[in-house]
Amino acid sequence: MYDDDAxxxxxxxxxxxxxxxxDYYIFMNLMRxxxxxxxxxxxxxxxxxxxxxxxxxxxxxxxxxxxLGDRDNVTNDILTNGLY
Numbered sequence: 018m019y020d021d022d023a024x025x026x027x028x029x030x031x032x033x034x035x036x037x038x039x040d041y042y043i044f045m046n047l048m049r050x051x052x053x054x055x056x057x058x059x060x061x062x063x064x065x066x067x068x069x070x071x072x073x074x075x076x077x078x079x080x081x082x083x084x085l086g087d088r089d090n091v092t093n094d095i096l097t098n099g100l101y
Contacts, residue, residue, distance in 0.1 A: 037070040042101050049091075050076060052084035054098040 020028070029035075045053055050073065057075040062068065078084035 032068055034068045034070040038101060041071040041073070044073065046096050048076065048079040049081065049089070049096065050079045051089070051096060052078035054096055 041058075044050070050057075053073050053076070057073065057078075059072040059074065060069045061072050062070065077086065081088060081090065083089040
């Protein structure tokens with residue numbers, strides 16, 4: 018979070034499971050999980066020496082519902098969170 022872009026680019030693959038991050042990005046967009054871009058997810062790891070991975074939770078704002086439970090009919094965009 019506090020490193021410059023070059024340091025981040027050089028080190029993020031050793032700190033995060035990149036395959037999981039790509040899968041989570043696809044998952045988030047397939048379900049249109051608007052509320053799971055920067056919250057409603059856990060950063061977890063199995064062991065101290067293992068990389069972090071994303072674990073979603075609280076998926077009530079998905080499949081056409083916005084985070085407040087109202088209908089959201091937007092289907093032609095891509096959800097991002099500033100990292101991916």
